[in-house]
Amino acid sequence: MAEREHDLVLLGATSFVGALTAEHLARAAPPGTRVALAGRDPDRLAAVRRHLPAAAADWPLVVVDVTDAPALRRAAGSATALATTVGPYGRHGLPVVEACASAGTHYADLSGELAFVRAAADATDARARGTGARVVHACGYDSxxxxxxxxxxxxxxxxxxxxxxxxxxxxxxxxxxxxxxxxxxxxxxxxxxxxxxxxxxxxxxxxxxxxxxxxxxxxxxxxxxxxxxxxxxxxxxxxxxxxxxxxxxxxxxxxxxxxxxxxxxxxxxxxxxxxxxxxxxxxxxxxxxxxxxxxxxxxxxxxxxxxxxxxxxxxxxxxxxxxxxxxxxxxxxxxxxxxxxxxxxxxxGDPGYAATAVMLGEAALALALDGPALPDRAGSLTPATALGDALVDRLRARGFRLDAVPA
Known part of the structure; x- marks a missing residue:
C-alpha cells in the first residue's frame, strides 16, 4: 500500500463507544502512530480530543458525513485503515465499506447486524479482494x-x-x-x-x-x-x-x-x-x-x-x-x-463498551500496523480470518486471557 496521510482514521469518534475507542488508542497506539478522529461535527470532535490523554493532543480532525460521498472517499483514501462506530450499520454503514473497498483501505466495524454484513459482503467482497482491502466486521464483543x-x-x-x-x-x-x-x-x-x-x-x-x-x-x-x-x-x-x-x-x-x-x-x-x-x-x-x-x-x-x-x-x-x-x-x-x-x-471491563473499545482499537491497529503478520487474505472477512493470531497477541498484551488446551 502506498504511503497514506494517516495510519488510522477513527470514524464516529464522537459516539459513545467511539470516544472510548479513541481513549484506548491514545493510551495504546505506539508512539508515532498517525491517528485521525473523524465525524460530522468539528466542535464535538475537538471536545473529544480535549478529553484524551496527551498523546492525542495533535491528532488531526477530519470532518466527514457518511452521506457525503466525495468527503467519504477522501477520508478513506487518506488512511491505511479506517475503523467506524457509525451505526446502525444497516442505515449508515454501506457507503463507508464501499469507500474503503474502492480505496484499498482496511476497514473494521462493530456490526452485529446480519443483514448489513451480508449486504456489505455481496456489494464489496470482489472489489476489496481486487484492491487488497481487508474488510472486517464484528470487531467488538460481537463477535x-x-x-x-x-x-x-x-x-x-x-x-x-x-x-x-x-x-x-x-x-x-x-x-x-x-x-x-x-x-x-x-x-x-x-x-x-x-x-x-x-x-x-x-x-x-x-x-x-x-x-x-x-x-x-x-x-x-x-x-x-x-x-x-x-x-x-x-x-x-x-x-x-x-x-x-x-x-x-x-x-x-x-x-x-x-x-x-x-x-x-x-x-x-x-x-x-x-x-x-x-x-x-x-x-x-x-x-x-x-x-x-x-x-x-x-x-x-x-x-x-x-x-x-x-x-x-x-x-x-x-x-x-x-x-x-x-x-x-x-x-x-x-x-x-x-x-x-x-x-x-x-x-x-464492561464487555460492550470498555472491552469492546479495546477489541476494536486493537483490531484497527493490527490492520494499520501489522500487515506482514496478518493472514494473507483480502475481501470481506471476519476477525479470525483477517487478524487471527495477531489480534490474539494484541489482546493478551492488553490483559485479556485467551487460551485453548486439550481437555
Missing part, C-alpha cells in the same frame, strides 16, 4: 470472543496432531455490563427488518447465511439457539440474544478457510446460568425474559414501549459500571476423532 475462541480450538487440535476437524463446539457465556443507546438502535433496527422484510427473515433462518459459498456448505444440522433451559457440561444454560449472529460469524470463518475447522462443525452459544437449583431458576428466568423481549419487539405497540424504556442513542453506562463489568466465554469442543478441547476468553 471477537466467539470467533477467536473457535480459532484457538482449531489451533489446539492442529497442535495435538488431531487433523480431522472439530465436530461440535459449545460456548457458555457469562458477563456483567450496561447497555448503550447505539446497541439498542442496532437491535431494534434488525428486529424491525426481520418483522417486515421476508428476505431478512429468511436470512436469519439460514445457519449459513454469511457463507461465501452457500451452495458448497455441507448442510450439517445446527443446534437450535433458542432452547428451554438445559445442561451443558454440568451447568444450566439459557438462550443468548447474541448467539445467532456470533454463530454466523464462526461459520463464515470456517467457510473462508476452506472449512478448516471441520466440514461438519456444529457451533452453539448459550448464557451460563450456573449450577444446581439456583442455576436452573436463573436459566428459566433468562429464558422467559428472552422470549418476552422477542415477543415485545415483534408487535408495534409493545415495541414502542420498549423503545421508550431503553437508552437513547448516544447514551451508555457510566464509568463505574464500565469498570465493574467483565465477561467470560468458556468453550467445550469435540473433534471428529472424539478428542476433547477447552478454551477460555475473558477480560475485565
Amino acid at each position: 471477537v470472543p466467539s470467533d477467536l475462541g473457535v480459532h484457538l480450538l482449531h489451533r489446539a487440535a492442529a497442535a495435538a496432531g488431531d487433523d480431522g476437524g472439530l465436530a461440535d463446539v459449545r460456548a457458555l457465556v457469562a458477563a456483567r455490563g450496561g447497555v448503550s443507546g447505539g446497541t439498542v438502535a442496532s437491535l431494534l433496527g434488525e428486529a424491525e427488518a426481520v418483522r417486515t422484510d421476508p428476505r431478512v427473515r429468511r436470512l436469519h433462518a439460514d445457519p449459513h447465511a454469511l457463507s461465501p459459498d452457500r451452495v458448497a456448505e455441507p448442510g450439517t444440522p445446527q443446534p437450535r439457539l433458542l432452547t428451554p433451559p438445559h445442561r451443558v457440561a454440568g451447568r444450566w444454560a439459557a438462550p443468548s440474544v447474541m448467539a445467532p449472529f456470533d454463530a454466523h460469524v464462526v461459520r463464515r470463518s470456517n467457510a473462508l478457510t476452506g472449512w478448516a475447522y471441520g466440514r461438519g462443525l456444529r457451533y452453539a452459544e448459550h448464557l451460563d446460568a450456573g449450577r444446581g437449583p439456583a442455576g436452573l431458576l436463573r436459566a428459566a428466568a433468562l429464558t422467559g425474559a428472552t422470549a418476552l423481549g422477542a415477543a415485545a419487539l415483534a408487535l408495534p405497540p409493545t415495541r414502542a414501549l420498549v423503545e421508550r424504556a431503553l437508552p437513547a442513542a448516544g447514551d451508555g453506562p457510566d464509568a463505574a459500571t464500565r469498570a465493574a463489568g467483565w465477561f467470560r466465554h468458556r468453550f467445550l469442543a469435540t473433534s471428529a476423532s472424539g478428542r476433547r478441547y477447552a478454551a477460555r476468553i475473558e477480560a475485565s
Whole structure:
C-alpha cells in the first residue's frame, strides 16, 4: 500500500463507544502512530480530543458525513485503515465499506447486524479482494470472543496432531455490563427488518447465511439457539440474544478457510446460568425474559414501549459500571476423532463498551500496523480470518486471557 496521510482514521469518534475507542488508542497506539478522529461535527470532535490523554493532543480532525460521498472517499483514501462506530450499520454503514473497498483501505466495524454484513459482503467482497482491502466486521464483543475462541480450538487440535476437524463446539457465556443507546438502535433496527422484510427473515433462518459459498456448505444440522433451559457440561444454560449472529460469524470463518475447522462443525452459544437449583431458576428466568423481549419487539405497540424504556442513542453506562463489568466465554469442543478441547476468553471491563473499545482499537491497529503478520487474505472477512493470531497477541498484551488446551 502506498504511503497514506494517516495510519488510522477513527470514524464516529464522537459516539459513545467511539470516544472510548479513541481513549484506548491514545493510551495504546505506539508512539508515532498517525491517528485521525473523524465525524460530522468539528466542535464535538475537538471536545473529544480535549478529553484524551496527551498523546492525542495533535491528532488531526477530519470532518466527514457518511452521506457525503466525495468527503467519504477522501477520508478513506487518506488512511491505511479506517475503523467506524457509525451505526446502525444497516442505515449508515454501506457507503463507508464501499469507500474503503474502492480505496484499498482496511476497514473494521462493530456490526452485529446480519443483514448489513451480508449486504456489505455481496456489494464489496470482489472489489476489496481486487484492491487488497481487508474488510472486517464484528470487531467488538460481537463477535471477537466467539470467533477467536473457535480459532484457538482449531489451533489446539492442529497442535495435538488431531487433523480431522472439530465436530461440535459449545460456548457458555457469562458477563456483567450496561447497555448503550447505539446497541439498542442496532437491535431494534434488525428486529424491525426481520418483522417486515421476508428476505431478512429468511436470512436469519439460514445457519449459513454469511457463507461465501452457500451452495458448497455441507448442510450439517445446527443446534437450535433458542432452547428451554438445559445442561451443558454440568451447568444450566439459557438462550443468548447474541448467539445467532456470533454463530454466523464462526461459520463464515470456517467457510473462508476452506472449512478448516471441520466440514461438519456444529457451533452453539448459550448464557451460563450456573449450577444446581439456583442455576436452573436463573436459566428459566433468562429464558422467559428472552422470549418476552422477542415477543415485545415483534408487535408495534409493545415495541414502542420498549423503545421508550431503553437508552437513547448516544447514551451508555457510566464509568463505574464500565469498570465493574467483565465477561467470560468458556468453550467445550469435540473433534471428529472424539478428542476433547477447552478454551477460555475473558477480560475485565464492561464487555460492550470498555472491552469492546479495546477489541476494536486493537483490531484497527493490527490492520494499520501489522500487515506482514496478518493472514494473507483480502475481501470481506471476519476477525479470525483477517487478524487471527495477531489480534490474539494484541489482546493478551492488553490483559485479556485467551487460551485453548486439550481437555
